[in-house]
Amino acid sequence: MKFVLKKITGLIIALLIVSMLAFLAFEVIPGDPARSILGTEATEAKVQALREEMGLNRPLPQRYGQWVKDFLTGDMGTSYSYQVPVREMIGDKIPITITLAVMAFFFILLFSIPISLLSVRYENRFVDRFFLILNQVTMSIPPFFIGIVFTFLFGLMFQWFTPGGYISYTESVSGFLGYLVLPSIAIALPKAAMTTKMFRNSLITEMRQDYVRTALSRGNSPWRVLVRHALRNGILPIITFLGMAIADMIANSIVIEQVFGIPGLGRTLISSISKRDYPVVEAVIVLIAVVILVINVIVDLLYQKLDKRIEI
């Protein structure tokens, strides 16, 4: 109970700081939402009138206070450029980005766990060395470039999918998920390579522990020791890293959505920033922050679940 309270307090403070920073950023960067709506032709008087109407002339603390108050009652404001409530605007985009990030995380595990186990079982043999080199290469390629290579290879050469031919989940769930496979692999690969490197080393450390010798003395095969005994212990040191990887997947989604033409949060965020549509930007930033902070709490809980020696 104490843990939950502590975490919730931390969460609220973190969210206040994040949203405040986002507000401040708009004060500092050049550009005016009123002018962005009216266009460069509009007279100064008209722009001023609109600024007054939008409440942009009020002092910053007052505007921020108003925004927080509205946000708490569930009102995320209205988009300046589209004149629709922000909630409607981003509501149907959240599932897209979240699905992308979750799929990418799934692929990280799908690639890194079997490869790590194989590398440790055949430590310093051919398989291990092969993946060591492959990892090093994969780690250093940015996701957007992998995305471009995928589009070229699988889209244009093999024609497995139509680049830019995004299928909405309202049309077909399988088509939607199918379209997200390549983008999620693109963002998963560099992280999967890093995870493999860390997980392999962690497992090798575990395989030198006394309890592994005990397990072998009972007649366990080396594979069984690896999967039944070392895996759970070996995953502990990399859980924090995996938690950060999920957060990273969300950030990377924003980039990869551009490459594959996916209408997720990332696209909305980028176009809103250039239009100085800050109610939308604020809402997206706060949402991403919530997701990342919640993942952190889950990581802490997971630690305790996997290793009962840890008390929270």
Next chain:
Amino acid sequence: MLKVENLSIHFEDRGGNQEVVKNVSFALQDSEILGIVGESGSGKTMTALTIAGLLKEEAILDSGTIWLDERELLSLTAKEMREVQGKEISMIFQEPMTALNPTMRIEKQVEEALVLHTELSKEERRQKVLKALEDVELEHPKQLCRKYPHELSGGMRQRVMIAAAIVCRPKLLIADEPTTALDVGTQESILKLLKKLNQKYGMGILFISHNLRVVNELCSRVLVMKDGQIIEGGAAEQIFQNPQTEYTKELIAAIPSRMKGSRFYDLLKEKAGERDA
């Protein structure tokens, strides 16, 4: 039951070859408790690990045979040897703190040999686990099953190790310094327990220690090892009373004389049982 003949092992080190076991031969009769004493590096642990089939890849077997009844263990494949490990030969180790898996419940660890070597149902296995925990004189076995190693004391952990080792009723238990990491009171109670299990199930014990006093207390016969060779062997009484080599004399002299026969020592022995629980 166990017959080791001409066993020689060396380590492939950078540069020179390091011989760790030289021409070791000995035999262990059914339900006998045989002790091997020697200082660290004398090759006693290496001999034990070889019998248990746990030799590391860096260690190279030069010669020798190990017979367990009618079977020669060194000629078995890794897969065949796994059938022997945990079922016919079990081993317990020096460090009860690290020899148990920290993220696995006690029940799973004690049960494992049964999962690997028998076709018993889950319920039958559970009964055997509870029986084994009772055999090693641990209280509240049902609650204990649900616990993790960090919730137990050193002595309790070593008892759990023993329970896991005897759950399949092996013919031979190899105990490599099982009491060294424990305090004196707990040591005594573990020794008593091993003796009891030996009498109850007729299980042979190969007991390895650097401590001649401990070996003398438990074993009927003792081998003294030095630099990879057996330099002396015979009935425990005889070795203790009438040592033939300088080295054995030194080992005996290393036992604090105040310990033996002192009231404090007897008190510890008495209290041993209660202390560990």
